[in-house]
Amino acid sequence: MNKIRNITITEYGRIYAGDVIDNVQITKEDINELKLFIDENNEKDKSLSSIEEYLKPIRNGVQANNFVGVLKTKSGLTIEILPKIANGQHDLNDMKKLFIKMLSTFKQINGKAFEMTHLSINDNSLIEIFIAMFLQEVNVIIKRGLKSDYIVLEQNESYLKGKLNIQKQIQLNSFNKTRFHSKFDEFDINIPENQIIKSTLLFLKKESKNGHNQKMINMYLHYFDSVSSIRDVDNTFKKIKKNREYAYYDQSIIWAEIFLKKKSFTSFTGNSLAYALLFPMEKVFESYVAHMIKNHLSNHEVYLQDSRYYLFDDDGSGNKHYRLKPDMIIKNSETKLVTIVDTKWKILNANGPAQSDLYQMYAYNSRYKHYGKDVNKVVLLYPQSNLYNEKVFISKKIGPNNMENLNSKIEVVFINLFNTSWIEKIKNRINE
Structure with missing residues (x-):
């Protein structure tokens, strides 16, 4: 039996050949496979985000940047990458619980699937939790009946x-x-959808080390006895049907594509790894904050990714340019006051927000007012920082008789992700 080689790091953590992490020796082969994964993606469509924003080659090693999740090299090294939070009171298990909680709101994930897995976060790796979530989706299919x-x-x-x-x-x-x-x-029942599910179960039977997951995999495989496993993965995925009748297969197919095609929740793929389940942390954070605000703000209309307006209405040829897309527009149903919210997954240092972020917020404020919206304030939401204090940036305009009037107000607000009281804090800020 191969020795289990699992390590856990946080965002921006570095891994070097020769390091010993969690009693696991990192080999040159491990690093070479990770760098090959980076090279594979750098050679692909240049219009995509650079892989190096997420996984960066460094001398004799690699550095994890703005993604979290789990990946496994073909040499057998499994790397868990957890969010980096500016709070020294919480250990890696706390980080893992927080990540799963936030991930349950991610639009491509059925959050209820995790709630029903009955796996302890403390006792299991991320990959076992993800396997359990896939198995829960397979359970839904079996209960409803395999399609023919x-x-x-x-x-x-x-x-x-x-x-x-x-x-x-x-x-x-x-x-x-x-x-x-x-x-x-x-x-x-020997249709492409069921062939994909069976092949994923067979793949995960080799990967899972959790007794409960193994038991479920073996039990579910009996339902697929008369189903063939697949040889041509890409071609089989092209044959799946996407309609209402097959809707209850959707989540399991998403997971299957990740495991079998190594297609992650980012745009990055590669044959140099056994698998990579990677999530862009800025999107997970945005999804979680939006979910919580929508569920807890009564008497408010919440619009996500509003894209009706542009920075420029005309370039001289009648064409609009630079579509605006703030994360959230929150409108008070009674006062009609509008709050524009953008989330930023950054731990601010003493220098504070990036100048480009403040420019962006100022543009939102200016253009939404131009379109007749009664903008009360713009809020930049960041995870808690110990190096910078919350601030309000105000710009004024000179009115008649040299009277100063408020032109824009941009608030930098922190939220403590380990304490849901931040929701009340945001509600109070919006209603001020």
Whole structure:
């Protein structure tokens, strides 16, 4: 049996060849495979975000940047990457719990699947938790019933079934008039969707080390006894049906694509790794904050990723340019006052917000007012920082009689992700 080689780091953590992390020796082969993964993605579509924003090559090692999740090299090293939070009172298990909690709101993940896995976060790695979430989705399929469809079959028997396949009949039975090569349709569960599920179960049977997950995998495989496993992964995925009848397969297919095609929740893939389940942390943070605000703000309308307006209405040729897309527009149903909110997954240092972020917020404020919105304030939401204090940036305009009037107000607000009281704090800020 191969030795289990699992390590856990946080965002911006570095791994060097020769390091010993969690009693695991990091080899040069491990680092080379990670760097090959980086090179593979750097050679792809240049319009995509650079892989080095997420995983960066350094001398004799690599550095994890703005993504979290789990990846495994073909040399057998499993790396868990957890969020980096500016709070020394919390250990890695706390970080893992927080990450799973935030991830449960991510639009591509069915958060209820984790709640029903019954796995302890403390006692299990991220990969086992993700496997359990996939298995929960398979359980949904089994309970509702495996889909069947008409599939084309061929046989060469002593009786004719369906249509005679003339070409094959001439080819195979020219000298044997007692046999018929026939082609026919049959209603069967051996369809691409079920083949994908079975193949994923077989793959995870080799990967999982958790007794409960292993038990579930073996039990579920019995339901797929008459289903073939797949050889051509890409071609089989192209054959899946996407309609209402197959909607309850959607989540399991998403997970299967990650495990079988090594297609992560980022745009990055690669054959140099066994698998990579990577999540852009800025998107996870944005999703979690939006979910909490929508669920706890009564008497407010919350619009996500509002993209109605542009920075420039005309370039001289009648074309608009630079679409605005703030994370949240929060409108008080009674006063009609608007708060614009953008989330930033950055631990601020003593220098505070990036100048570009403040420019962006000022543009939101200016353009939404131009379009007739009664903007009360703009809020930049960051995770808690111990190096910078919350601030309010105010710009004024000179009115009649040299009177100063408020032009814009941009608030830098921190939230303590380990304490949900931040919701009340945001509600109070919005209603001020």
